[in-house]
Amino acid sequence: MGGLRETAAPFVVPGPSGVAIRTRLKHLSREDEMVLRQVGDHLGTLAARDLKTRCAAGLEHDSEQWAQRKSILTPESSSRWAGSVTKASHDQWALARRGQHAHIKSLQAGIATISHRLSLPVGEKGSRRAPGGYRSRREWHAKSRRLHLLQERLERVRADWEAGRVRVARGGKRLLNTRHHLQQAGLSEPEWRERWQAERRFLQADGESGKRFGNETVRVTPDGEVSIKLPAPLAHLANAPHSRYVLVGRVSFAYRGERWGDRVSANRAVAYRIHEDTTRGRWYLTATWTIPPALAVPLAAARVHGMLGVDTNADHLAAWRLDAHGNPIGAPLRFGYDLSGTTTHRDAQVRHALIRLLHFAARHRLAVAIEDLDFTAETTREKHGRRTRFRKLISGIPTSRLRARLVSMAAELGITVVAVDPAYTSRWGAQHWQKPLTTTTRKATRHDAAAVAIGRRALGHPIRRRTAPPPHDRSDRAGHRTVQARPGTPGCEGPRPRIPGPRTRSVPPDAERKRATRTPNTVRDVRSDHEWVQDPLLLTE
Incomplete structure (x- = not known):
């Protein structure tokens, strides 16, 4: 078909490369909390200084400067604490660079869209592939001014990119801006200050294989004892030999605890992070480690028992089971979630919907087919103009968060995830499948039809159904069907x-x-x- 872009081939999504588990630090004494805050505040101050040094170096930073930064921090902490601080600063600088690059792409897309619409006559209608002109002279004038604003902003960001300058706020930019809107956030100045200090503390240490229990800085024994290597200025707070402080409470990991115990017993590297939740008044311990990449299942093997096509939406997952030939089986499935509220609530909603989806796939030995979505360029207001509801709908779809959760949870259950090109799945699914799947007792939605289209594309079948038979009594007069069964x-x-x-x-x-x-x-x-x-x-x- 002319004018349609070529769709990419489906592929098996690789599994996760790391594991993260979290548990609560219970039964802490006042002295324990006091020591954790002092150590976190001291290391947080060192981390802020080191991040400033790293950002000032920019693109000129090299391994010698890294070693020099570490040597400066070592007398005020320890060699291992200094290594963790410098690595965290480097990772934060790299993350800011990736965000800066994405911002440049977004500005370029907005400028291209405005320039195209300004070049068209006022009131000219657009098409499916390109927007039309602006509705009035007033809107045209306002967008022409915005074009100059975006171009100036792009020049500044591009200059920062070429010079290697980044802007980073330890503790988070959002929480920093909340300081000026305390009434809207429902916080008082002391409450915000407490939360800001908790976010700026530094209590994380990288693991090291071969060392005792996989980490010399923050050590957790198999029976749950937690001890911390104190920085040199705070060594007088130690209650154990070798400048260590042992917490009163014991920890246990309910999720993946056996795997963590095996690594700790074998002295394999485990990284830890201690964090305080000031809202709940709780302390948490997070353990992370890397895992070797699992061997990917061949795509042909994933298609043997059929596929579970999944269409991602702003408030639910629409799914339909397909056999190996691409035929829909049974009734459509719907797994809803509510993404309003706090981040913890949204994350719990996504996990609850995914676990129900994966349990269904595990019962029927199905692979999961999902679109390889990326809406980073679709959420700009320049692309969809006044269609604010549509922009909010696209922005509300949890693409990256859902994709990461799905891959991680599917790997635990041994379920293969197949990613397909999202081009035309909703349009062609509604065109070829919505009406045939609608019965007197069931009304198939556009999302259900899109799930069937996604599953058929993952199975290697075309989205369209079988074509009508030849118009004459013999197939050799008009040719065979364009889409036929296998020989x-x-x-x-x-x-x-x-x-x-x-x-x-x-x-x-x-x-x-x-x-x-x-x-x-x-x-x-x-x-x-x-x-x-x-x-x-x-x-x-």
Whole structure:
């Protein structure tokens, strides 16, 4: 079809490369909390200084400067604490660079869209592939001014990118801006200050294989004892040998605790992070480690038992089970979630919907097919103009968060995830599948039809259903169907089944009965003890 872009081939999504588990630090004494705050505040101050040094170095930073930064921090902490601080600063600078690059792409997309619409006559209608002109001269003038604003902003950001300058706020830019809107956030100045200090503390240490229990700085024994290596200025707070402080409470990991115990017992590297939740008044311990990449299942093996096509939406997941031939089986599935409220609530909603989806796939031994979505360029207000509801709808779809959660949870259950190109799945699904899947007791939605289209694309079948039979009585006059069953597949494409015994039209008529009934020659009474029933169409390639 002309004007349509070429779709990419489906592929098996690789599994996660790391594991993160979290538990609560319970039964902490006041002294424990006091020591954790002092250590976190001290290391947080060092981390802020080091991040400033790293950002000032920009693109000129090298391994020698990294070693120099670490040597400066070591006397005020320890060699291992200094290594963790410098690595965290480098990672934060790299994250800011990636965000800066994404911001440049967004500005370029907005400038291109405005320039295109300004070049068109006022009031000219657009098409599916390109927006039209602006509605009025007033809007045209306002957008022309915005074009100059975006161009100036792009020049500044591009200059920062070329110079290697980034702008980072330890503790988070959002929380920093909340300081100026305390009434809207429902916080008092002391409450915000407490939360800001908690976010700026530094209590994380990288693991090291071969060392005792996989980490010398923050050590957690298999029986749950937590101890911290104190920085040199705070060594007087130690309650154990070698400048260590042992917490009163014990920890246990309910989720993946056996795997963590195996790593700790084998002295394999485990990184830890201690964080305070000031809203709940709780302390948490997070353990992370890397895992070797699992061998990807071949795409042909993932298609053996069929596919579970999943369409991602702003408030639910629409799914439909398909067999290996691409035929929808059973009824459509819907897994809803509510993304309003806090971040913890939204994350819990996504996990609850995904676990129900994956449990269904595990029961039927199905692979999961999902679109390889990326809406970073679709949420700009320049692309969809006044369609604010549509922009909010796109922005509300949890693409990256859902994709990361799905891959991680599917790997734990041994379920293969297949990513497909999202091009035209909703449009073609509604065109070819929404009406055929609608019955008197079930009304298929556009999202259900899109799930079928996604599943068929993951199976390697075209989205469209089987075409109509040839217009003439013989297929060799007009050609075969453009979409047919595979060779050897039983169905109406093959010959009729052979029925033993005489054929109906080969049996000689009963002369006595014919004379008695006086049936005219134009009427023929054809009866048979055998009846051939045409098999239903197989919706295959």
